[in-house]
Amino acid sequence: MYGATLLLSVAIAAQAVLGSPVQKRAGYSVKETHFVPQKWSKIGKAAEDFAIHLNIGLKQSSFDELERHLYEVSDPDHGRYGQHLSYEEVNDLIKPTDKTSSLVQDWLRANGIEDLGFSAAKDWISVTLPVSVVERLLDTEYHVYEHEDGDQLVRTPEWSLPAHLHEHIDSIQPTTSFMRATGQKTEFLQFPPWISPGYTPPSNATISKVCNISSVTPECFMNLYSTKGYKPKVPGLNKVGFNNFLGEIPIRPDAYQFLKKYHPGAEDAAYKFPQISIADGPAQDGPLTYNQSLERTSMEANLDVQAIAGISDPTPIISYSTGGSPPFIPDTSTTENTNEPYLVWLNYVLGQPIVPQVISTSYADDEQTVPKAYAERVCKQFAQLGARGVSILFASGDRGVGINNTCISNDGKNTTMFVPLFPSGCPYVTTVGATHQFEPEVVAFRPGYFDADGNYREIYSSGGGFSNYFSTPDYQTKVVQDYVKNLDGLYDGLYNKGGRAYPDLSAQGQYFAYVWNGTEGVISGTSASTPLMSGILALVNDDLYAHGKPPLGFLNPWLYKKGYKGFTDITSGSAAGCGVEGFNATEGWDPVTGFGTPIFPLITELAKK
Known part of the structure; x- marks a missing residue:
């Protein structure tokens, strides 16, 4: 995650007292190695008393069985379609075997570690330990690594386990992951934005009247995607949630100002939604503080809540703010975890018997910065939510196939390649791209430019790609193979033809009307299209509930088999990037x-069949 500079000086031991390397332990062998990503430099040994909140992922007993249930209840042609699993049923399927649990806990106790925390399904063990203990436990050394932008993390590129535990433990973090999931948005603008020289105003009189290419509002979305006039019927039953990381928190007065202007009558929603704090994530009801405004805090969170409430009110909204690193500022009296936030949030929400039926997340990072074992395990947890009937949406990114001049592999070979994102490439989530203009909509794009301070701003282009970790799932095999065939060799060697391809659908994602810190402007990104799509899908679920139907749940099998007929195909533009x-x-x-983009009446009609 890209955030404020982390002050980890307290975690850097003086070179004079670094001590000798950790001695290799008998019976141990390497479980995982991961290259330190480019732009990261080792700057010193982690202090022995620096606290690490360790999460140990135990092998799940029956994930294959859970996956079978997931696809059956998500396939519109299956007799079990819509018969989602309960909280208890999911936990029973993925809890570790007694043997796995016993062996791992015996190992921890043998190392003097007793005070353990457990996830709801007992498949994750959490414990806070000083670096010196973790280093002995995992036969490794932790160092402080600094990114070129100043962010710092305590990590190790390699760790080991007793040989007999390799098959019982999937992942342990924080160890090898340098993931810094960033919000997929471009900067907040208060000046007239760039407009494509080829832009043609819409001929449809209604769209022309309510859709302004330089500042797109909820009124435009309602007309463009045909939700205008739909009144939620069961808002007490149906909910939509969104995630905040990096110290982000939606600012209620800004949301109120936005809704009062752009969705009159819905402004009270700004003060109704609960703010769920996880792992000391922030929560506040008032305006930004002076320091927060200097740090430009909450641009992402404000965008999420304004995009959702602007289209789906009065559907109840739930805001999750998850702490963790980055950013965090440890000191001698406070220890804060350095975990990846997705895992922290997932273990919380999977422990709740009732969760929103749609959850929007506008964050992602380069897949190659995430150890494969960790990515696979987190992806499986998204599957657990899908089996319970939850639609999980992620942004596809804002840099096309990769940021120019950074499109190289992270395996030490520096191979030229397109750079896919995680969790965007997880097969159990629905990934959302961005569009612009109206008749027709095209791929969202804005060229690079120099700002008023002389800084170059990278191009913005809706992201897309093919995962290098996850293979093409059955539900999209045909369309992916057809697309790759039609490329006729273009970009061969730069992407994984057999990978999970994304995005799955798209929505408007450029020049959203927006309020931050009491100031009106516009903002762009798949961080905008993702919550917008989430709000529209929440309306679809409302209509399903009103007709005695279950919610959409894991969307993709339905989408690729029949739901695609309810979307407008986009045929112009590309995922520009990597030069x-x-x-x-x-x-x-x-x-x-x-x-493509949603046509609400068609989607509801298809979903009820």
Whole structure:
């Protein structure tokens, strides 16, 4: 996550007292190694008393069985479609075997570690330990690593386990992961934005009247996607949630100002939604403080809540703010965890018997900065939510196929490649791209430029790609193979033809009307299209509930089999990046806009069949 500079000086031991390397332990062998990503430098040994909140992922007993249930209840042609599993049923399927639990706990006790925390399904063990103990436990050494932008993390590129535990433990973090999931948005603008020279105003009189290309509002979205006039019927039953990381928190007075202007009558929603604090995540009801405004805090969180409430009110909203690192500022009296936030949030929400039916997340990072074992385990936890009937949406990114001049592998070989994102490439989530303009909509794009201070701002282009960790799931095999075939060798060697491809669908994502710190402006990104799509899907669920139907749940099997008919195909633009035009939008599915943008009445009609 890209956040404020982390002050980890207290975690850096003086070079004079670094001590000798950790002695290799008998019976241990390496469990995982991961290259330190480019732009990160080792700057010193971690202090022995620096506290690490360790999470140990135990092998789940029956994930294959859970996955079978997931696809059956998500396949519109299966007899079990919509018969989602309960909280208890999911936990029973993925809890570790007694043997796994006993062996891992015996190992911890043998190392003097007794005070353990457990996830709801007992598949994660959490414990806070000083670096010196973790180093002995995992036969490794932790150092402080600094990113070129100043962020710092305490990590190790390699760790080990007793040989007999390798098959019982999937992942342990924080160890090898340098993930810094960033919000997928471009900067807040208070000046007239760039407009494509080829832009043609809409001919539809209604769309022309309510849709302004330089500042797109909820009124435009309602008309463009045909939700105008729909009144939620069961808002007490149906909910939509969104995630905040990096110290982000939605600012209620800003949301009130936005809704009062752009969705009159809905402004009270700004003060109704609960703010769930996880792992000391922030919560506040008032305006930004002076320091928060200097740090430009809450641009992402404000965008999320304004995009959702602007389209789905009065559907109840739940805001999750998860602490963890980065950023965090440890001191001698306070220890804060350095965990990846997705895991912290997932273990919390999976422990709740009742969760929102749609959850929006506008954060992602380069897949290659995340150890594969950790990525696979987190992805499986998204599957657990899907089996319970929850639609999980992620942003596809804002840099096309990769940021220019950074498109190289992280395996020590420096191979030129497109750079996919995680969790965007997880097969159990629905990933959302961004569009712009109206008749027709095209791929969201803005060229790079120099700002008033002379700083170069990278191009913004809706993201798309193919995972290097996850293979193409069955539900999208045909459309992906067709798309790759039509590329006719273009970009061969730069992407994984057999990978999970994304996005799955898209929505408006450029120049959203927006309020931050009491100031009106516009903001862009798949961070905008993702909560907008989440709000529209929440309305679909409302209509399903009103007709005695279950919610959509894990969306993709339905989407790729029949739901795609309820979306407008986008055929112009591309996922520009890595110095090339990138994957192009074309007829049918493509890895830049998916199946396109929503037509609400058609989606509800298809979903009820």
